Amino acid sequence: MQYELYYWPGIQGRGEFIRLALEEAGADYVDACRRAESSGMGMSAMMRLMESPELAQLPFAPPFLKAGEQIIAQTANILFFLGPRLGLAPDDEAGRLWVHQLQLTIADLVTEAHDTHHPIGSGLYYEDQKPEALRRAQDFTQMRLPKFLGYFESVIERNPAGADWLAGADITYADLSMFQVIEGLRYAFPRNMKRLEPEYPLLVALHERVAARKRIKAYLTSKRRQAFNNDGIFRAYKELDR
Amino acid sequence: MQYELYYWPGIQGRGEFIRLALEEAGADYVDACRRAESSGMGMSAMMRLMESPELAQLPFAPPFLKAGEQIIAQTANILFFLGPRLGLAPDDEAGRLWVHQLQLTIADLVTEAHDTHHPIGSGLYYEDQKPEALRRAQDFTQMRLPKFLGYFESVIERNPAGADWLAGADITYADLSMFQVIEGLRYAFPRNMKRLEPEYPLLVALHERVAARKRIKAYLTSKRRQAFNNDGIFRAYKELDR
Structure with missing residues (x-):
């Protein structure tokens, strides 16, 4: 199955915890908001989903994952779902x-x-x-x-x-x-x-x-890995690092 | 199985989310820290567990639940564990x-x-x-x-x-x-x-x-339900309620 990850573009943010799991497992996934609008993806695809009046299992906020027809939100919940499927969680x-x-x-x-x-x-x-x-x-x-x-x-x-x-x-x-x-x-x-x-x-x-x-190393030097910046969760404000 | 709930005494706090699930299900449980020290329970029992050097699966903070030999922490995680066992979660x-x-x-x-x-x-x-x-x-x-x-x-x-x-x-x-x-x-x-x-x-x-x-109603008027107070998560500070 091809997973679709939906998260704000331009930052690592909470989406990065999901990306790292997908990358380590070599999973087939699309980072939806970083794809071109012309491909039917991009931010508009995320907003369409979040604002769809038909969506019963509404996410409060990104990130969320689309796995077939299932939409799963909350970072830790997504990882709980993915863990066994990606071989990144115990069996019991x-x-x-x-x-x-x-x-x-x-x-x-x-x-x-x-x-x-x-x-x-x-x-x-x-x-x-x-x-x-x-x-x-x-x-x-x-x-x-x-x-x-x-x-x-x-x-x-x-x-x-x-x-x-x-x-x-x-x-x-x-x-x-x-x-x-x-x-x-x-x-x-x-x-x-x-x-x-x-x-x-x-x-x-x-x-x-x-x-x-191996896969994490390749990922970290790829274009798929975005750099940290001062729009994300972790920000380099010198005055806060006394 | 008798569950043991460990949480700071004197406040509802995050422990209350667990208590409500146990009460609604009529489950057999002990609110460990509210029991007498003389019974081997109370705060010392909680501190003993948290500070035990043998404990492999260490909680970061209360609440945690003892279910047989298993110790589970993080409120939402405890509820995820209890949900199906108490008939308070879907089957799928x-x-x-x-x-x-x-x-x-x-x-x-x-x-x-x-x-x-x-x-x-x-x-x-x-x-x-x-x-x-x-x-x-x-x-x-x-x-x-x-x-x-x-x-x-x-x-x-x-x-x-x-x-x-x-x-x-x-x-x-x-x-x-x-x-x-x-x-x-x-x-x-x-x-x-x-x-x-x-x-x-x-x-x-x-x-x-x-x-x-029925069971929640009985619980809310029982001595097991502690009152809200200004040591808990929800506090009645008038100046914050403008």
Whole structure:
């Protein structure tokens, strides 16, 4: 089956967690909004779907995935659906719930990283919430980020199958997402990450292990991978990286 | 099986979404932290579990559920696990993912409601972030809340099985959570909810339908139901309800 991914063009954003899973698996997919309007895809295709009055299972927001007639939204939910189909999740229910639990905790970290530049309103400009962003970013880099990183480091350390991945003996979609979070954090908070990373060697090694995967490596240097920029979740505002 | 729910005592918080599902199903469960320390339960039992160096599948934070030897965290993940076991989720995979997607969107709304009084740091006091809270609450009540409520209203309206519930012909855990969110919003933002509710008649009717369920009704008047208070997610700060 050819999957169709719908997500805002021009940023990695939450869509990137889905892209990484599809790329690692070598899956057949279309990044719909990045295709030409003339092909029937592009932003208008996404808006048509989101605004269709016939759509019963309405997404609240992108990303969403079209798999045949099924439309699935919420990043962690999409990955829960894709995981077994792409060979990126354990076979048993308990294992799948555990990987999903990790993904939901990654999602919480991603939301908090986003809110460092948008602590007041996601519909307002960063420029309209700079003093608040400064305070929130300070709390994030000093309190929350070390707590999250320490947690994930500990999860890898306790993995009964060995300290290569977050869960089990094989790579899962949660490892790919963890890689992406570290990439994003390095882009947004280079000074803080330089300070923090030595304390989390297993996370750093996991990041390198993902980056070295054949298909991920090819993807990261392809045109399909968009660069980080200051419209996305992770933004390089120097003043927030004290 | 007797389930054990672990969550901070003294508040409804995220634990309440789990409690409502267990109560509606008449499930056998223990609200561990509200039991006496002398019975081997209470807060120490929760801390023992969370700090156990042997625990491989570590929760990042409460709530978590103990089901036999399995420990499951993240509210939406716990409900995904419990749903089919308690008869509160559809039988088919597509239906279960749809209900889970709704639950994850409810979780996003809950986080945003929480952040109205904690926009800067969850570890700081409300008193230390009051001006920021004022701005965030204004954005929430004017922009975000109507967007979320309009979305869920539309989901009920589009339910092919009828406009009684969010998904399908029978009650699911997402309906119970939606009920709880409306309860919480009425507690935290009575003035805004009075203004907004007339626009969302299907949501209001769903709330009443849940409140009238036999077991939920009995639960809400029992000692097991804790009252809302200003330590929880939904807080009655008048200044934030303009």
